Amino acid sequence: LKDTPESVQSLLSLGHLTWDNPLQSFNYFYQAVVAAKDLPELQMEAQVNLIRLALRFPRPVPQLTQFYQGLQENLKTVPLSRSRVFARLNTTETILQFPEWDKVFSLTPQDLQTLLQESLADSRTLHDRCLESYTLGMWGNFYERTEHWSEAQHYTEQALGLTAQVNDSVGLYQWQWQLGRVLAASQQQAAAEKSYGQAIETLRGLRTDLANLSS
DSSP: OOSOHHHHHHHHHHHHHTTTSHHHHHHHHHHHHHHTTTOHHHHHHHHHHHHHHTTTSOOOHHHHHHHHHHHHHHHHHSOSOHHHHHHHHHHHHHHHTSTTHHHHTTOOHHHHHHHHHHHHHHHHHTTOHHHHHHHHHHHHHHHHHTTOHHHHHHHHHHHHHHHHHTTOHHHHHHHHHHHHHHHHHTTOHHHHHHHHHHHHHHHHHHHHHHHHSOO
16 A cells, blocks of 8 residues: 555554454554654554554563654644544553553653643643543543542542533543542542442433434
8 A cells, every 4th residue: 555645544444443353453553654654643543543452462562662652753743633632642541551551661650741731731722621621531540540549539520520511421421430439549438429420320311312312
């Protein structure tokens, strides 16, 4: 395939379609990275997916580091856009799921905080409150995974406030659930149960909405 936007998009689509076959999906996304050497936004998408896929298809540490460093270079090149924010958020969320992520990617907590700070700045420049809420929620997730419960609660509650304003039910249940986990971990049992109950109610509403959709 020539390195045209259309051919790279085809490789990306094939990577997503074969997601349940990690080896095949990896090969498509890797081909997309190579083919998109002059298309930084498409290459960025492929790199994000290669890092995500590594949770199910383990790769050598040097290769993961290479993917991350290449992604960082593209993030400096790609213009301000929602896709750039999503790339940072998806990457942060994925990295935090790796055991010993700091060693695997040679990163410090400050490196991830920088990703989140950049996401928050971009979201506010774009005046996108939905993206801003997801960024704040991911801040909460970062502090939850690093067991800083007070900060995790603060950012998750901020995300919840924004999510309620933009009427995003999917985000709402995610942050209600996250807040429940954080409150439980910090021994605030009654408040945790309330937050879990709110998450269940939000999910019930989502299920009803889906059931009412036409085929």
